[in-house]
Every structure is written in structure tokens, then in C-alpha cells.
Amino acid sequence: MPSIVFKDVDYAYVDANETFEALENVNLEIEDGEFLCLVGHSGCGKSTMLSLIAGLEHPTRGEVLIDGKPITGPGPDRSIVFQNYSLFPWQTAVKNVRFAIQQTKKGASKAEADAKARELLESVGVGEAADRYPFQLSGGMRQRVAIARALAIDAPTMLLDEPFGALDPMIRRRLQEMLLDLWEGSCCKTAVFVTHDIDEALILADRIVFMEPKHIIKTFALPKDRSRNVDDLDAATKAIKDEVLELFEATATGREEEE
Amino acid sequence: MMADLAETQKEIAKREEHEKHERFIKPSFIVSNALFLLTLLAIYLPADTMVEIVRTITFGAVDAPGGTVPASSIEFYVAVLISWGLFMWRYIAGGKKRSTCNIASVVFLFFLIWEVLSTDLKITHPVLIPLPENVFAVFTRIPGELWQNVYTSLTLLAQGFLTSLVAATVIGLFVGWLPKVRETVFPIAKVLAPIPAIVFTPYLVLLLHSFRFAAIMVIFLGIFWPTLMNTILRVESLDLRILDSAKMMGLSTPTMIFRVLLPYLYPTIVTGLKVQLPAAMLMLVMAEMYGASSGMGYFIINYTNYANYTNVVAGIIVVGIVVTVLDALVGLLIRKTVKWSE
């Protein structure tokens, strides 16, 4: 039951001769079992936040703690679905998922892992494509295999970077429900979910964090027992939606003036 | 209405059948088979008859004495028939029918011209251009000697090639993985790679006192640098997201190497064979021409020195066959084992 804390975090991407400040003085506390959505314009640093939690990048200042301990590197206690597909191209869909199961749950037999992998692929709707290689799959199918693989790792912390970005609305809806079921059923998995889609955030999140470049500017707590139907929002949730939309617009114009 | 439909379908089927027929028997197919039959005829007809025929065709422009007949034509017949068999097999099984026909035509045309000019008309140099009958007879006259030399060459090739491939892959993995090392090694490799390894041979033979070792060394050097560069570049271009996913699973170093990096590199390695195996064979045959006492290169240079060009040409044909077979095997390996792409 991990809680994640960002403490005065700066992060800069350092290339050969350039440094780019992506995050500046970010403070954020994510509770055990919280479902947190990160929203904001493209390039504001959402993926960077996830990389820091994943341990793939390290803060240039400040620290990121998980259960009170600084994150030192990546590990199977956190699973991640990357914004861009990151499947192993030399393995078929089912082998990708099976590999993740076998590597993170020692002692699972090959047959068990295989059955589990096929079941997961079935649940995200790409069961028929199990024996095909990633290059033979469409973008949305690859994305779903990547989701299945992340679910296979079954980590207490789930990091999802626009996982449903490449999916059509129907499948998207179904996978949102599936994710919610999984998260509620597991009790206390912590999820950090990046999205551009406010409606998606409203359906999923306990809390929405709005970012502008380099900073968090506002967080919105959503009532736990609200209706999670976008077409039928209660007044409080509706107000939050409007405010987030306004923020989106405000930061967009702010940007144009900068340029 | 139904009848109409059935009728149209029948017609379509008929047309398709016709098209298939047409596609099967192409003009180029007829040409290559005609050349094949002409070659058989040229081998079959005695030299005097051939002289007469050619004289008639060319209105007496070509005047050549009919001469001695070669001891046996059987081997040449067999060679031509085998070529034809391979051609038919490729034609029926393969996709590119036109180019198959063209290749076959060139081969039969070559046999035909060779046969007519040397055996029949005797207008080629009697020593420098051996008779095709005699060249192919070498395969039944000294099969043991040929096979022994092929075997020696292949053993050396395998030793040099495999050590080089393994070394270059392991070092390439290591170097590609560490940016600091890569920045030093890559420019060095870039300078050394284009030096033809063959130029070291005479020196290496002197230096190492053993031809075997020198030959292995030459193949090693010839294969090492290009493979190393390929591997480094390939490791460097590994998608970071793939690597990150692997890291998130907390993989151990052996798993990382054997389940992630090597599977990722494998297609580069085997497709590299396609270029490097013939290159290695070339270097070996060249190397064997200095100071070896067996091997195909030795066979060829030795008979060249004795002016036995019949054996020399037979040796050249054997090298061609070996290279072709190796290439076909690599092609098969690629088709059977590389199933993915990016």
C-alpha cells in the first residue's frame, strides 16, 4: 500500500549540450490506494512525473519517496504502460505478456503463465491476436497488449501514460470500466493515470491534478461515491469539469502570448 | 438469373484457367528451354557436323577444323541436366518466374557458346580454354581430391567465422551498451573496418608460422570489424521504451542479455551472414593461394601453376557451388527463424 511523495522536485533533461527544465519545485502527495489523474497540455511534464515515480529518471533536486523511502530505480513493485508502445517486437503478444508474468512471479509454471496471459489478452479484447507479433498489430491493439502486460505484473502501483489514447470510444469505455473494477476489486492499488481527456479523468479519478509547464497549479478532489457516468454528472463534479476546462483554456492562451 | 450467374462464374473460371496457363508458359520460358535443348544438341552432334552447320549459318565466314572428340560427354550432360532440373524446380516453386527464366537462359547460352567454340569449332585457345566435357569430367575423375579440399576450406571457414561472430557480438553488446566506451571504440572500428583483411595474409603467414592459424586470423579480421560496427549501431538504436519496460520487470543481467538483447540482435546477426559469409569465403580462398597446402584456393593456384586449366575451371565451379549453397542455407535460416520486424 504505497504512498508516493514528491518533495521540492526539480527535473531537467540533460542532452549533449542542452538542459531542459521539465519540472520545477513540484510538491505532491499521493495516498495509498488513491487513483490520481494527471491532466494538462501537451509538454507540461506529465510523462516526466511518471518516469520519476517509475525510477527511470532521477530528480535533479529534491526527492521522490515511495512509502517514505527514496526511489532508487525501476522495479516490479510498479508497473507502467508507456505512452508509446513498448512491447518486445521479437515476441508475439501472448509471449510478451507471459514473459512479464514469468519474470515478476517466480515459480509460475509456463503453462499457468500462458493461460493467465491469454486470459488477460482476452479481457482487453485482443484474444484473437495473441499469437501475432507486435508489427502485425494495429496501434490500438498494441496499446491493449501493453496494458495486458502491465496488468500481468500485478504491481501495487500502476502508472499509466495515456493508455487508452489510441482506442476507439467503445473500447475505451470498456477498458475504463475494467480498470476501475480492477482497482476497486484489488483495494488499495495506487494508480497514477495521465490523460488529455477530462471526461476520462472524471470517471476514473479520486483526485485530478492539473499541470501547466513545469508546475502543478491545482488539484481537485472528487467525491468517492459520485456517479461515474459522464452524461449524468452531479453538480459538484460538473463544477469541477468546468473549472478544469477553464484552466485548459487559460493555460493555452497564456502559452500563445509567450510565443 | 441463377443460370446467368453460373454461366458468368464458369466463364471467369475459364478465363482464370487461361491466364494461369499463359502465366505458366512465358516466352522467356520457351527461350530458356530452347537454349537448353540446343546445348544438348551441340554436345550430342559430332564436331564435323557442327562445323558444317555453323559454316552454313555464317555463309562460310567461320572456317575451323573439326578435331578430336573429348573422352566422355556424360558428365557434361549430367551438369546441363542438373542445371535444367534446378531451373524447373525454381520455376515451378518460386515466385519470380521471369528472372528465373532469364538466369537459366544466360547459363544455357554460356554452356552453348563454350561448347560450340571450344569442342566443336576449336577456335578457342586449346590450353587456356578447356573443353566443358573435360571440365565436368574432373568431378568424377578426382572427386576425393575435390571433396578433401572443400572440406579443409569449410573447416577453416567455420572456425574463423564462428569465433569472429561470437567475439564481435559479445564485444559489440558491451561497447554499444556503454556510451563512454562506444565513443572511443566506434571511431577506431570505423578506420580499421575498411582495410581489406586479405592484405595481412602474407605477413600473417610469416608471423604466425602456421597457415591454418593465419587463415583463421584473416577471416576473423575480415568479419570482426563490420560485425562489431553493426552490433554497436544496433544496440545503440534499441528503443529506450523497450529497455525501460524490461527494467520495470526487474530483470536480472543474464535475462536482460539472453531474453532481451540477444533476441533483439538476432535478425541483425543472421542477415549480416548473408553478406559476410561469401566475403569470408572469398578471403579464405585468396588466403589459401599464399602458402597453403590444401583447400580450394590451393587447389586452384596449384593447378594454375601446372597449367592444368581444366582442373582450375572445375575448381572455380566448385567454389561457386559452395558459395551458392552457403548462401541458400543462410537464406533458409533467415526465413525459418526471423519472424518479426519493427
Ligand SMILES: Nc1ncnc2c1ncn2[C@@H]1O[C@H](COP(=O)(O)OP(=O)(O)OP(=O)(O)O)[C@@H](O)[C@H]1O
Ligand atoms: N528526452 C528528453 N530530452 C529533452 N527534453 C525532453 C525529453 N523528454 C521530454 N522533454 C521535454 O520535457 C517537457 C515535458 O515532457 P513530457 O514528456 O513530460 O510531457 P507530457 O506532459 O507528457 O506531454 P504529452 O501530453 O504530449 O505526452 C517537454 O517540453 C519536452 O519537450
Ligand SMILES: [Mg+2]
Ligand atoms: Mg507524455
